[in-house]
Amino acid sequence: MSLRIHLVHAHPEPRSFVAAMRDTILRVGAERGDTVTLSDLYAEGFQPVASAADFGARQDPDYLVYAQEQRQAYRGGTLAPDIAREVERVLAADVLAFTFPVFWFSTPGILKGWIDRVFLSGPFYGGRRIYGRGGLAGKRAFAAIGLGGREQMFGPDGIHGELATGMLRHFFQGTLGYVGLRVHRPFVAYHVPYVEPVARAAMLADLETYVRDLESQPTLAMPDLEDFSDTLAPKRTPGKD
Amino acid sequence: MSLRIHLVHAHPEPRSFVAAMRDTILRVGAERGDTVTLSDLYAEGFQPVASAADFGARQDPDYLVYAQEQRQAYRGGTLAPDIAREVERVLAADVLAFTFPVFWFSTPGILKGWIDRVFLSGPFYGGRRIYGRGGLAGKRAFAAIGLGGREQMFGPDGIHGELATGMLRHFFQGTLGYVGLRVHRPFVAYHVPYVEPVARAAMLADLETYVRDLESQPTLAMPDLEDFSDTLAPKRTPGKD
Structure with missing residues (x-):
């Protein structure tokens, strides 16, 4: 079955290894018969600061509660045009994909701001509509990420602990999983700035697979x-199961 | 002993509860006899996108390796003026403080970009100069953060897991701890948009303490x-201790 994949890319160097990962996903997606669209945040000059300027009309013009204004502006069609365009791209996709370099065990600021502005309270989540009941339930996500660190620095005994479920938990669980996406284990390219071209080619071949x-x-x-109550408190008490 | 505290604040609403936490820190710091300086990222219009424009002269003008250019530009004094100013503020401080709302279990994009641009490879960290040997060793950090979630949603049995050492590990360990700061347990204000003024006042009194x-x-x-080798591999093998 042909999928619609939307890829969000964030790297400041157009010829970076992460850009090569982006191009691999675009090419292999097309070869699979999927439709792949792209938000290239640096190339598009995406503005990543969530602010009052994101809303054409305000529910409360005197005091900004960002999530409240998101719900109101989405319903009323008064979201800033760049946000509305990105939201449309995400909602139209079956699979949401990301390529970015890990900066400070997280997304680059430009991508963090994309999440802050695009993952709307209302259509993406709200109250108990999170995780399996989130607004994007039924869709999937994956990421191909590059970092300077070595693989041995991660895992249960690694100096930095787990990567996808530890340092990057805020992204894979707290963001993608939170809105209902089924999240594939990421493709991780380690030690990127230090490896030779032949090793880079091998990593791109692995990404293709x-x-x-x-x-x-x-x-x-x-x-x-x-497992949780109506107020999201844990139902099971420790020692009782 | 009088301290120099530098506070980095990031909230889009000038009259927010997080802004009241900022003002509490400014006031109590002054009452303690400390010198408190402030980077108010929204008020100052801080530009949070790490890019080639951050460097007045380039070591490699054809291919951007951001960390490499940071080291070169810091040595050569060619960092963008807004970055140079923030670096100076941080390096002059004994204590680095933060006030921000938790967006997506992380910092707002504007603060993430501040970290990306200001926490320089070179003076802040490099190679094995991380954690206890990081460039800011000897200084301390703390944060006062606000979030919409309830306290019962966090902890070992909470739906989102641990907050400071789980979801926000990328910030407290992977960023502040990584550069050598001793990091106090954060002050966390839960359920902020939903609590009454009297509860807000009580939280501010707790922050004052x-x-x-x-x-x-x-x-x-x-x-x-x-506990780790020269290449930061774990020295102890599982099952051997």
């Missing part, structure tokens, strides 16, 4: 809302 | 470089 077999890539475990 | 007794606030555990 990853994308071709996307459906068989394992997904990350997410909290199950059945 | 927290800042007055800053030296006795517990600090977060960080990795010990003695």
Whole structure:
């Protein structure tokens, strides 16, 4: 079945290895028969600061509650045009993909601001409509990320702990999983600035395999809302199960 | 002993509860006899996108390796003026403080971009000069953060897991701890948009106590470089200790 994949790319160097990962995903997606669209945040000059200027009309013009204004502006069609365009791209996709360099064990600022502005309270989540009940439930996500660190620095005994489920938990669980996406384990390219061209080519070949077999890539475990009360308190008390 | 505290504040609403936390820190710091300076990122219109424009002269004008250019530009005095000013503020401080709303279990984009641009490779960290050997070793940090979630949503059994050492680990360990700061457990204001004025006043009174007794606030555990090899691989093998 042909998929609509929307890829969000954020790297300041147009010829970077992460840009080569972007191009690999675009090419292999097309070869799979999927439709792949792209938000290239640096190339498009995306403005990443969430502010009052994001709303054409305000529910409360005197005091900004950002999430409240998001809900109101989405319903009323008064979101800033760049946000509305990105929201449309995301909602039209079956699969949301990301390529970015890991800056400070997180997304670059430009991508963090994209999340802040585009992942709207209302259509993306709200109250108990999170995780399996989130607004994007039924869609999937994956990321191909590059970092300077070595693989041995991560994992249960690594100096920085786990990567996808530890340092980057705020992104894979707290952002993508939170809005209901099923999240594949990321493709991680380690030690990027230090490896030779032949090793880079091998990593891109691995990414090609990853994308071709996307459906068989394992997904990350997410909290199950059945385990929590109406106010999202844990139902099970420690020692009782 | 009088301290120099530098506070970095990031909230889009000037009259927000987080802004009241900022003002509490400014006031109590002054009452303690400390010198408190402020970077108010929204008020100053801080530009949070790390890019080639951050460097007046380039080591490699054809291909941007951001960390490499940071080192070169810091040595050569060719950093963009807004970055140079922030770096100076941080390096002059004994204590680095933050007030921000938690957006997506992380910092707002404007603050993430401040970290990307200001926490320089070279003076802040490099190679094995991380954690206890990081460039800011000897200084301390703390944060006062506000979020919409309730306290019961966090912790080992909470739906989102741990907050400071889980979702926000990328910030407290991966950013502040990484550059050598001793990091106090954060002051966390839960459920902020939903609580009544009397509860807000009580939270600000608690923050006042927290800042007055800053030296006795517990600090977060960080990795010990003695446990890792020269390439930062774990020295101890699982099952051997």
